Amino acid sequence: MLIAIAAHLVLAALLPLIARRWGKVAFLVGALAPAATLGYALTGTGRALGGDPPAESVAWAPDIGLEFTTRFDALSLIMILLVSGIGAVVLCYYFFYAKPDDPSTARNSALLTMFAGAMLGLVLADDIISLYLFWELTTVCSFLLVGGDGTTKKLRRSATQALLVTASGGLAMLLGLILLGTAAGTFRISEIIADPPSGSVVTAAALLILLGALTKSAQVPFHPWLPGAMVAPTPVSAYLHAAAMVKAGVYLVARFAPAFADLPAWWIPIVVLGLWTMVLGGFRALREHDLKTLLAYGTVSQLGFLMVLLGVGTWISALADATLILAHGLFKSALFLTVGIIDKRTGTRDIRELSGLGRRWPMLAIFATLAVLSMAGFPPLLGFLGKEVALEALLHGDAKDLLLLAGVAIGSVFTVAYSLRFLTGAFRTRKDAEPIPATQPGVGMSTMVALPAIAGLVLPFATTVLEPLVAGYADGYVARRPSYELGLWHGITGPLVLSAVILLLGYGLFRAAPVLVPKLSGWVPGPLQAQRGYRYSVAGLEWVSHAVTGRLQAGSLPTYIGVILVVMVLVPGGGLLAGVEWPDELRWFDSWLQLPLAILVVAATFTVVLARRRLTAVLLTGAVGYGIGALFIVDGGSDLALAQFLVETLTLVVFVFVIRRFPPRFIEERHFIRKDRWIKAGISVVAGLFVAVVAVLVSASREPGMPAASTAYIENAEAETGASNVVNAIIVDFRAFDTIGEIAVLAVAATGAASLVLARARSRSAHRDSPDDDQAGRSEPPDGDSPESTVGARTATEPTEATEVNR
Amino acid sequence: MTAGQDDQEQPVPWTQWDAPRDRWLMSDDACNGWPRSLLLEVCARIVFPTVLMVSVYLLFAGHHDAGGGFSGGLVAGLAFVLRYMAGGSAELAAAIRIHPPVVIGAGLTLAVVTALVPALFGETVLASAQWTLDVPVLGELKIATNLFLDIGVYLLIVGVVVDLLRTVGAGTEKGVMLDDEEVERT
Numbered sequence: 001m002l003i004a005i006a007a008h009l010v011l012a013a014l015l016p017l018i019a020r021r022w023g024k025v026a027f028l029v030g031a032l033a034p035a036a037t038l039g040y041a042l043t044g045t046g047r048a049l050g051g052d053p054p055a056e057s058v059a060w061a062p063d064i065g066l067e068f069t070t071r072f073d074a075l076s077l078i079m080i081l082l083v084s085g086i087g088a089v090v091l092c093y094y095f096f097y098a099k100p101d102d103p104s105t106a107r108n109s110a111l112l113t114m115f116a117g118a119m120l121g122l123v124l125a126d127d128i129i130s131l132y133l134f135w136e137l138t139t140v141c142s143f144l145l146v147g148g149d150g151t152t153k154k155l156r157r158s159a160t161q162a163l164l165v166t167a168s169g170g171l172a173m174l175l176g177l178i179l180l181g182t183a184a185g186t187f188r189i190s191e192i193i194a195d196p197p198s199g200s201v202v203t204a205a206a207l208l209i210l211l212g213a214l215t216k217s218a219q220v221p222f223h224p225w226l227p228g229a230m231v232a233p234t235p236v237s238a239y240l241h242a243a244a245m246v247k248a249g250v251y252l253v254a255r256f257a258p259a260f261a262d263l264p265a266w267w268i269p270i271v272v273l274g275l276w277t278m279v280l281g282g283f284r285a286l287r288e289h290d291l292k293t294l295l296a297y298g299t300v301s302q303l304g305f306l307m308v309l310l311g312v313g314t315w316i317s318a319l320a321d322a323t324l325i326l327a328h329g330l331f332k333s334a335l336f337l338t339v340g341i342i343d344k345r346t347g348t349r350d351i352r353e354l355s356g357l358g359r360r361w362p363m364l365a366i367f368a369t370l371a372v373l374s375m376a377g378f379p380p381l382l383g384f385l386g387k388e389v390a391l392e393a394l395l396h397g398d399a400k401d402l403l404l405l406a407g408v409a410i411g412s413v414f415t416v417a418y419s420l421r422f423l424t425g426a427f428r429t430r431k432d433a434e435p436i437p438a439t440q441p442g443v444g445m446s447t448m449v450a451l452p453a454i455a456g457l458v459l460p461f462a463t464t465v466l467e468p469l470v471a472g473y474a475d476g477y478v479a480r481r482p483s484y485e486l487g488l489w490h491g492i493t494g495p496l497v498l499s500a501v502i503l504l505l506g507y508g509l510f511r512a513a514p515v516l517v518p519k520l521s522g523w524v525p526g527p528l529q530a531q532r533g534y535r536y537s538v539a540g541l542e543w544v545s546h547a548v549t550g551r552l553q554a555g556s557l558p559t560y561i562g563v564i565l566v567v568m569v570l571v572p573g574g575g576l577l578a579g580v581e582w583p584d585e586l587r588w589f590d591s592w593l594q595l596p597l598a599i600l601v602v603a604a605t606f607t608v609v610l611a612r613r614r615l616t617a618v619l620l621t622g623a624v625g626y627g628i629g630a631l632f633i634v635d636g637g638s639d640l641a642l643a644q645f646l647v648e649t650l651t652l653v654v655f656v657f658v659i660r661r662f663p664p665r666f667i668e669e670r671h672f673i674r675k676d677r678w679i680k681a682g683i684s685v686v687a688g689l690f691v692a693v694v695a696v697l698v699s700a701s702r703e704p705g706m707p708a709a710s711t712a713y714i715e716n717a718e719a720e721t722g723a724s725n726v727v728n729a730i731i732v733d734f735r736a737f738d739t740i741g742e743i744a745v746l747a748v749a750a751t752g753a754a755s756l757v758l759a760r761a762r763s764r765s766a767h768r769d770s771p772d773d774d775q776a777g778r779s780e781p782p783d784g785d786s787p788e789s790t791v792g793a794r795t796a797t798e799p800t801e802a803t804e805v806n807r
Numbered sequence: 808m809t810a811g812q813d814d815q816e817q818p819v820p821w822t823q824w825d826a827p828r829d830r831w832l833m834s835d836d837a838c839n840g841w842p843r844s845l846l847l848e849v850c851a852r853i854v855f856p857t858v859l860m861v862s863v864y865l866l867f868a869g870h871h872d873a874g875g876g877f878s879g880g881l882v883a884g885l886a887f888v889l890r891y892m893a894g895g896s897a898e899l900a901a902a903i904r905i906h907p908p909v910v911i912g913a914g915l916t917l918a919v920v921t922a923l924v925p926a927l928f929g930e931t932v933l934a935s936a937q938w939t940l941d942v943p944v945l946g947e948l949k950i951a952t953n954l955f956l957d958i959g960v961y962l963l964i965v966g967v968v969v970d971l972l973r974t975v976g977a978g979t980e981k982g983v984m985l986d987d988e989e990v991e992r993t
Contacts, residue, residue, distance in 0.1 A: 638873040646881035650968065653888050657976050722937040722951030723870040731875060732953040732960075736933045739956065740918050743963045747911050750967040754908075754974040 001070045001124050002056050004037040008117025012110045019106035024098045026105055030113040031091035034084040037120060041072075041080045048077045049472045055126060055190075071126035071190055074472025078322055079123035079251055082329040083244050086452065087116040090239040093337050093448035097235055097344060104148060104233075112239065115141035119244050123251060127187045128177040135173070135212070135252075138245050139166045145240060146232045158228040161534065165215050165225045173212025173252070179205035189255065193476070196259035203265045209256060210269055217249025217303045220277045224531040227284075227296040234343060237292065238336030242299050243329040250306045250325060254318075258476040261313030270311030275407040277304030282414025286513045287521055291339045291349040291426055295332065298375070298418055302328050305411060308404060309390055315474045315481055316393035322470035323486070324386035327374055327456060331383060334371035334453040335422065338364060341445050342426060345438040351425030356435025358427030364446055365427045367453040374456040376419035376506065377412060377499060380488050382456040384499065387412065391495035392484065409502055416506020417513055460488055558680060565687040573690055576697070583700030593634045601627035612666060614659045622652040639727040833897055841895035851893035855902065858886035866961050867954075876957035880964025887965075891972045899972055907970035914963030921955040 011033045019026035047054050053073035060066045091112060098105055118137035125131040140163075147159030181187040183197040183205065196202070218226035229241050240246070253270065260266040281301025288294040306328070309321040341364060342357065343349045358365040374383035394405035429435060459466055467486045475481065490496070509516070552563065589595055604623040611617040625648035632641035713734060717726045721733035731739050832848060862883035869875030890902040925934040937951040 639875065639878070642873050642878050643881070646878060646885065649885060650881060650888065653885075653892070654971060654975060721935055721953055722949055723953070725869060725871050725873070725875075728869040728875045728957070731877070732869075732956045733933075733935050733951075736922065736935075736953065736956055739960065740922055740933075743915060743918060743960055746967055747915050747963060750911060750970050751908065754970050757974040 001041075001054075001072055001120075002058060002068070004033075004040060005070075005117050005121045005124070007036070008033045008113055008120060012114035012117060015110040015113060016106040019109055023100055024095055024102065024105050024109075026109040027091050027095040027098065027112075030109045030116075031088045031095075033113055034087035034091065034116045034120075037080065038084040038088060041077060041084065044072060045077065045469075048072045049074055049468050060130075065187070066129060067127060068130045069126040069188065070121075070124040072124060073190075074469060075251070075254060075322070075476070076123050078326060078469060078473060079247070080120065081326065082247065083116060083119045083123060086239060086243040086329055086333045087112075087119075089448050089451050090235050090243075090333065090337070091116075093238075093340070093445060094233075094235040096442050096444040096448070097233075097340055108145065108233065108236065111141050111145050112236065115145070115240065115245070119248070122248060126189050128181050128189060128192075129187060131189065132170070132174045132177060135216075135248065136167065136170050138240075138248060139163065139170055139216075142166070142229070142240050142245055145236045146229045148232065155231055158225075158231045162225045162229045164538065165222050165534070169212040169215025169222070172208045176205040176208025176210075176212065179208065193256065193259045203263065206256075206260050206263055206266045207269070209252065210266065213249035213252040214269075214273060214307075215249070216252070217246050217307065218277075218300050219249070219273045219304060219307060220280055221530040221533060223277060223281070223300045224534060226300055227293050230290075230292045230296050234292065234336060234340030237296070238333045238340065241296065242332040242336050246299060246303060247325065247329065250303060250310070250321075253307060253310045254321065254325075254473070257310045257313055257318070261477065267311040267313055271308050271404060274304045274307030274311060275404065275411065277301065278308065278411035279304075279407065279414060282411055282418060283517075283520070285418035286414065286421060286509075286517050289350050289352055289425075291342065291351060291354075291422065292336070294351075294418060294422055294425070295335055295339065298415070298422070299328075299332060301411060301415060301418075302332070302375075305390075305408065305415075308408060309393070312393060312397075312401065312404065313477065314393055314397075315477050316389060316484055318474035318477050319470050319484070319486070320386055320389035320393050322473045323382065323389060323466070326459070326466075326470075327382040327386045330452040330456045330459075331371040331374040331381075334449050334451075334456070335368065335375070337445070337449045337452075338368045338371070338426070341441045341449070345441060346436050348436075351421075353433065354426060354436055355428070355430040355433040357438065359429060360435070360438060361427075361441060364441055364449060367446070367450045368426065369423060370453040370457055371449075372419045372423045374453075376416045376503065378503065379499075380457075380460055382459050385460045385486065385488060387499060388488075388490075388495045389484075389486065391498050392493075395494050395498070409498065412502045413505045413509055416503055417509040420507065420510040421513065463487060562680070562683050565683050569687055569690045572694070576694070580697065581701065583696070586696070586700075591634055594631060597627050597630050597634065601631075613664055614662055614666060615656070615664065617666075618652065618655040618659060621655075622648055625651070639725070833894055833901070837897045838894055841897070843894065848893040848898070851889045851898075855886050855890060858889070859883055862886065862961075866957060869957060870951070870954070876960030877964060880961040881968070883961070883965045884968025887969050887972060891976055896973070896976065899969070899976075903969055907966045907973055910966030911963055911970060912966075914959045914961070914966055916959075917962065918956050918959030921952065921959060924952075 011030060015026045015030055018029050041048075044054065053071050053076075055069060055071045057067055057069045060068050091109070094108070094112070098108075115138060118134045118141060122131060122134035122138060125134055143159050143163040146155070146162050148155050150156050150159070179201055180192060180197070183199065183201050184192045184195070185197075186192060215222045226241055226246060230237055232241070257266075278301050281297045281299070281304060285294050285297035285301060288297060302324075306321055306324055309317045309324065339349060342354065346354065346357070348354065370381065374381035377384045377387040390408065391405065394401045394408060397404075463486045470486065471481075554560075589598070601624050604620045604627065608617050608620040608624070611620060626645065629641045629644035629648060632638075632644055713730060714726050716734075717729035718724050721729040723729040723733070831852075832845075862879045864879075865874035865882055866876055866879035867874075869879070887899060887902055891899045894901075922933045925936075926932050935951055935953040937949060940948045940950065942948045
C-alpha cells in the first residue's frame with residue numbers, strides 16, 4: 001500500500017501541470033489515484049480480513065528508529081472504502097462541477113489528490129509518527145482548501161479557525177502519542193493495542209489523544225469550525241468535511257478504542273461530549289436555512305453519534321460503529337453533492353427560496369431521498385441497519401447503557417427531523433413561492449450522486465460482503481463475540497420498535513419544529529457558547545503575546561542585557577545552589593607573571609566604571625581584552641592569544657568608528673538615569689561575581705590531569721587530520737561541524753547587522769529630505785537609541801567569534 | 808592595488824609605457840572630506856600587501872603552528888581596516904572590488920561543500936583525507952582536505968570584516984557616503 005500513497009502524492013505534484021494544459025481534466029486524472037487504490041484494496045480484502053493483516057515498512061531514519069509502517073486491516077479497509085471510493089467520486093464530480101476557466105482548478109485538484117493520499121496514509125499508518133504526519137497533512141490540506149484564494153475575510157477567518165482548532169488538537173495528540181509510545185516501549189500502533197500499557201501516564205496520554213480526535217471530528221466544544229468550513233467549494237466539503245477528514249478523529253478513537261475501552265478517562269469524555277454533540281448538532285440543524293450548513297450540523301451530530309458508540313466499547317457497538325461510518329460517508333457525500341448541483345443550477349441554497357425542484361429533477365430527488373432515508377434510519381437502507389445494531393448494543397446493557405440509549409434516541413429523533421427538513425426544503429413545491437427556474441443537472445453529476453446513494457441501498461442486502469468487513473473490526477475488542485449477525489430483519493425486537501418510535505417522533509418534531517425551535521434557540525448562556533469561547537481564546541492569546549513582547553522587546557539595549565544577565569544568574573545559579581561543591585584548596589596564581597597582568601585587568605575594569613568619556617571607556621575595555629590575551633600567553637595558549645588580540649583589535653576599531661557619532665561624554669545629569677542606576681549596577685555586579693564564581697568552580701571540578709578527550713585529540717591529530725596544531729585540528733576536523741555552524745551564525749549576523757545599518761541610513765536620508773526634521777539626533781532617545789542597538793547587534797557577534805576561539 | 812588598465816583603447820607609445828596612468832593616492836574630491844594624513848595613507852598602502860601575505864601565511868601555517876583560517880582572516884580583515892582608517896570608504900572601495908557579501912557567501916559555500924564532498928565517496932560528512940605530494944622545488948607537500956574548510960573560514964571572516972567596515976563604518980561617516988551611494992545600492 002506504500003506505493004498507493006506515493007502515487008497519490010506524485011500525481012498531486014503533476015496535476016498543476018496537467019491543469020495548465022488541459023484545464024479541468026486534471027480532476028479526472030486526479031481521480032485515477034483513489035480509484036486505482038480502491039480497486040487494489042478490494043483485491044486485498046481477503047488478506048486484510050484474515051488473521052494476519054499485511055504490513056509494509058520503509059526505514060525512514062533507521063538510526064533513531066523512525067520508520068514508516070503500514071498495516072492493512074479491517075478498519076483500514078473500511079476507511080479506504082470511504083477515503084478512496086468517495087474520493088474518486090468527488091473528484092469526478094468536481095470535473096463536472098468546475099467551470100472550464102476556473103482559476104482554482106490546478107490548486108484544488110492537486111490539493112484534493114494530496115489530501116486523498118494523506119488520508120490514505122493516515123488510515124494505513126501503523127506507527128505513531130507517520131500517523132501524526134499524515135494527520136497534520138490533512139489539516140494543512142483542509143486549511144488550504146477552505147481558505148481558497150483567501151480574497152474574502154470570511155474565507156480567511158474560517159480557514160484560520162479550522163487550522164487553529166484542529167492543529168492545536170493535533171499537537172496535543174502528538175504529545176499523547178509520544179507519551180503512549182514511550183510508556184509502551186514501542187511506536188507501533190498494532191503492538192501498543194495488542195498489549196496496552198497502563199498507569200497515570202497512559203491516562204494522560206489517552207486524554208491528549210482524545211483532544212486531537214475531538215477537535216478533528218468537531219465535537220463540542222470545538223465544533224464551530226466545521227460549519228464555518230462550509231465556505232469551501234461544495235465538492236471539497238463533501239469530501240473533507242463530511243466523508244473523510246472529519247472521520248479522522250473517529251478513526252483515531254476507533255483505532256485505540258480496543259485498548260482503552262475500559263479506561264474511565266477514555267470513555268467518559270467520549271460518551272458525554274459525543275451525546276452532547278449529537279443532540280446539539282441535531283438541534284442546530286433544525287434552525288439553519290442554508291442547506292449546506294444544515295448538512296454540516298447534521299455531520300456534527302452524526303460524528304457525535306459515532307463517538308458515543310465507540311465510547312460504549314463492546315463488540316456489538318463496534319459493529320454498529322463500523323457500519324455507521326460507512327453509511328454516514330455514503331449518504332452524507334451524496335447529499336452534499338446534491339446541494340452542489342442545486343447551488344450551481346439555481347444559485348441559492350436557502351430553503352426559503354427553493355421551490356419546485358422535486359418535480360423538475362425527479363431522478364436527483366429520488367437519489368437524494370435514498371440518501372436522506374438512510375440518514376434518518378429508514379428501512380431497508382444502510383443507515384437503518386447501522387442504527388438497529390446500535391440500539392441493540394445499548395438496549396441490553398446496564399444502567400449506563402440505558403441512559404446512553406435515551407440520549408441516542410433523542411439525537412436520532414433530531415436526525416429524523418432534520419433529514420425531513422432537508423428533503424422538503426430542497427425539493428418540495430412551496431405554495432408561497434414560484435418554482436425556481438433551473439436547467440437540468442448533467443448526467444455526469446447526477447451519476448456521482450447516484451453512486452453513493454445506491455450503494456447505501458444495496459449494501460444492506462449484501463450482508464455476506466458487509467458482515468466480515470465490519471465484524472473484522474469489531475473482533476479487535478477483547479469482549480467475546482456474541483451471537484449477533486447483521487441483518488435487516490430480526491423479527492419484532494426491541495430495536496425495531498424503538499426505530500419505529502424514533503421515526504414517528506422525528507416526523508412529529510419535524511412538523512412542530514417551525515414553532516418549537518425559535519422558542520428554544522438561544523437558551524445557551526453567552527459564556528458557554530462555543531464560537532464565543534473560540535473568539536475569546538484567540539483574543540486572549542493575542543493579548544498575552546502582545547503583553548509579553550511589549551515587556552521583553554522594549555527596544556532598550558540596557559533592558560535586553562539586563563534580562564539576559566538576570567536569566568543567566570537565576571537559571572544556572574539556582575542549579576548551582578542546589579549542589580555546589582567548593583574546591584578543597586584555591587591556588588591564587590600559577591606563575592608570577594599572572595599577577596601584574598591580573599592587576600592590570602582589574603584596574604582597567606574599575607576605571608571603565610569611573611570613566612566620564614566614551615572613548616576612554618572603550619580604550620579601557622580594550623585594555624581588559626589585551627590583558628586577558630596576555631594571560632593566555634602566560635598559560636601557553638598561543639592560538640587563543642592570537643585570536644584574542646585580533647578580535648580585541650577589531651572590536652576596538654569598530655567601537656571607535658561608532659562612538660564618533662555619540663556625544664563624547666556619558667550622560668550623567670538627567671534624573672531618570674540616576675533613578676535606575678543602582679539597579680543596573682546591582683545586576684552587573686551580581687552577574688560578574690556569578691561568572692567569576694562559576695569559572696572557579698568549573699575549573700576546580702576537573703579531574704586532575706588531562707581529560708580523556710584532550711588526550712585523544714592530541715594522539716589522533718597528526719594521523720587523522722594532518723595537523724600537528726591540535727587547536728586547529730579541532731576547529732577544522734574533530735569539531736568541524738561546530739565550526740560550520742559558527743561561521744553560518746557569523747554570516748547571518750553580519751548580514752543582519754549590515755541590513756540594519758543600511759535600512760537606517762535609508763530612512764535617515766529620507767528624513768533629511770523632509771524639511772520638518774532638520775536634526776536627526778533630536779528624535780533619538782539618549783539611552784538605548786538605534787545606533788547603539790545596531791552596535792549591540794554587531795558586537796553580539798564578537799562573542800561568537802570568541803567562542804570559536806575559546807573552544 | 809589600482810584598477811587594471813586593459814580598457815585603455817589607445818595603444819600607449821613606448822616612451823610613456825611606464826608613466827603612471829592613475830593617481831596613486833585619491834584626489835580630494837574622492838575622499839568625501841575624510842580627514843587625510845599623507846603619512847598614514849602612504850604607509851597603509853605600502854604595508855597592505857605585506858599584511859595580506861602574513862594573513863595567508865597564518866592560514867597555511869595553522870596546521871602546525873599558531874594561526875589558522877580564523878586568525879588569518881582577522882589579519883586580512885585588519886589590513887582592510889587599516890586602509891579604511893587611512894581614507895574612508897573610498898579607500899576601502901579602492902582596496903577591494905568584490906562585494907563583501909559575495910566573499911561571505913563564497914566562504915560559507917566552500918566550507919559546506921568541503922563538508923559534503925566526502926558523502927559522495929561514501930564517507931561520513933566532514934571526513935577528511937590527506938595526500939602527500941612530491942613537488943620538485945618545494946619538496947614534500949602534505950595536503951589535507953580540511954584545509955579547504957579553513958580557507959572557507961578565512962574568506963568568510965574577511966568578508967564579514969569588510970562588510971562591517973562598509974556598513975557600520977560608512978554608516979557612521981556623518982551620512983556623507985550613505986546618501987549618495989549606499990542608499991542606491993540597497
